Amino acid sequence: MKRDTQIFDIIELEKQRQLKGVELIASENFVSDQVMEAMGSVLTNKYAEGYPGRRYYGGCEVVDLSEQLAIDRVKKLFNAEWANVQPHSGAQANAAVFLACLKAGDKFLGLNLSHGGHLTHGSPVNFSGLMYHALEYNVKEEDQRVDYDQLETVARKERPKVIIAGASAYPREWDYARIRKVADEIGAIFMVDMAHPAGMIAAELLENPLKYAHIVTSTTHKTLRGPRGGIILMGKDFENPWGIKTPKGEVRMMSSLLDSAVFPGMQGGPLEHVIAAKAVSFGEALDPSFKIYQQQVRKNAQTMAQSFIDKGYNVISGGTDNHIILVDLRTKFPQLTGKVAENLLGEADITTNKNMVPFDSRSPFQTSGLRFGTPAITTRGAKEPLIQEIVEFIDTVLSNPEDAKTIAAVREKVNATMSQFPLFGW
Numbered sequence: 001m002k003r004d005t006q007i008f009d010i011i012e013l014e015k016q017r018q019l020k021g022v023e024l025i026a027s028e029n030f031v032s033d034q035v036m037e038a039m040g041s042v043l044t045n046k047y048a049e050g051y052p053g054r055r056y057y058g059g060c061e062v063v064d065l066s067e068q069l070a071i072d073r074v075k076k077l078f079n080a081e082w083a084n085v086q087p088h089s090g091a092q093a094n095a096a097v098f099l100a101c102l103k104a105g106d107k108f109l110g111l112n113l114s115h116g117g118h119l120t121h122g123s124p125v126n127f128s129g130l131m132y133h134a135l136e137y138n139v140k141e142e143d144q145r146v147d148y149d150q151l152e153t154v155a156r157k158e159r160p161k162v163i164i165a166g167a168s169a170y171p172r173e174w175d176y177a178r179i180r181k182v183a184d185e186i187g188a189i190f191m192v193d194m195a196h197p198a199g200m201i202a203a204e205l206l207e208n209p210l211k212y213a214h215i216v217t218s219t220t221h222k223t224l225r226g227p228r229g230g231i232i233l234m235g236k237d238f239e240n241p242w243g244i245k246t247p248k249g250e251v252r253m254m255s256s257l258l259d260s261a262v263f264p265g266m267q268g269g270p271l272e273h274v275i276a277a278k279a280v281s282f283g284e285a286l287d288p289s290f291k292i293y294q295q296q297v298r299k300n301a302q303t304m305a306q307s308f309i310d311k312g313y314n315v316i317s318g319g320t321d322n323h324i325i326l327v328d329l330r331t332k333f334p335q336l337t338g339k340v341a342e343n344l345l346g347e348a349d350i351t352t353n354k355n356m357v358p359f360d361s362r363s364p365f366q367t368s369g370l371r372f373g374t375p376a377i378t379t380r381g382a383k384e385p386l387i388q389e390i391v392e393f394i395d396t397v398l399s400n401p402e403d404a405k406t407i408a409a410v411r412e413k414v415n416a417t418m419s420q421f422p423l424f425g426w
């Protein structure tokens with residue numbers, strides 16, 4: 001076959017885009033060359049429905065080794081007793097938990113999407129809101145932190161079967177112990193979706209939810225810096241039989257329910273090339289250098305939050321405990337929407353995303369906020385002085401929305417700066 005230059009030229013364009021710009025999307029990162037190599041390996045050719053040692057296809061003895069290695073490493077990384085590394089994405093991992101724990105129409109409780117929650121935690125346009133009865137809790141207006149009193153009130157009144165903690169745009173630590181307490185009181189399953197802060201949790205910079213939750217889900221591609229994918233973990237509760245009976249009357253363990261929910265419940269053949277890449281990234285996260293990286297991610301996030309505050313921006317909750325900074329633009333630029341701000345910054349090769357802020361007066365298509373994150377820029381080697389410079393770039397662009405010349409000048413500076421921060425073997 002002749003080389004498909006059409007697609008490889010497009011891939012090269014994307015590579016150049018990534019190299020020349022400042023990447024501040026909180027859910028993105030740059031994987032290592034080894035992670036990339038495993039993803040592009042011969043393992044993509046293999047069908048392996050089932051789990052290591054119990055597959056529906058022949059020839060799985062080699063992929064069994066890599067999937068088992070991924071399981072062993074992720075258990076060690078998060079101090080888990082049980083792991084499933086097959087979910088194709090974070091949404092698939094969450095869907096599998098729903099399938100294992102709920103019947104259609106059952107109640108569950110999650111953080112309001114416009115207060116930082118994720119689509120899969122009950123949005124009306126997502127399977128979670130379409131198939132199940134979604135209830136929500138909010139953050140408080142005065143400090144934009146989770147309203148645990150409200151969470152408890154709703155939980156006691158509605159008695160949801162599952163309570164979810166975790167979010168896409170919440171810059172603060174969680175009080176997992178408090179949620180577990182109310183979950184136990186009403187007999188609910190407590191699930192934590194740690195997709196965003198997983199890397200920081202692995203580096204022990206944030207509380208490990210496995211100590212409190214019955215079930216923990218995550219993506220592998222955000223702070224954790226692995227390939228795109230999902231995982232499901234359990235800690236000490238994994239042996240609980242949950243009283244769920246099969247048609248034959250046997251009581252099933254949650255681990256077995258979750259395995260069945262992923263395959264054959266949600267998915268067919270696992271992506272063994274991605275699972276091998278997950279194993280590589282878990283190995284990287286077990287290395288002491290990963291902790292140093294995560295410490296820098298957090299230092300950079302705190303520097304960014306403070307730099308925005310110093311320039312008169314309203315940083316939601318007044319700062320950050322993790323890698324996320326959520327800015328309410330209305331304080332400094334009442335007329336500027338998140339949508340316009342995202343586009344303006346894009347013209348300067350600074351990539352961010354518009355985001356709802358708690359109690360937003362605008363729609364999700366416009367929004368009043370921008371979400372920033374430091375995992376990707378830190379992987380490129382950014383330290384505090386570069387972060388301060390980037391906030392200066394952002395402020396210049398947002399203060400001059402009509403001035404194409406100023407924005408072009410910022411883009412030139414961004415490109416020149418980023419050329420000094422190469423990526424792995426690129």
Ligand SMILES: Cc1ncc(COP(=O)(O)O)c(C=O)c1O
Pocket residue numbers: 027088089090091092094118120166167168193194195196219229230
């Ligand atoms: C908290 C949370 N859960 C789940 C997901 C879904 O992950 P994926 O995009 O891999 O399906 C995300 C993605 O942004 C997320 O932020």
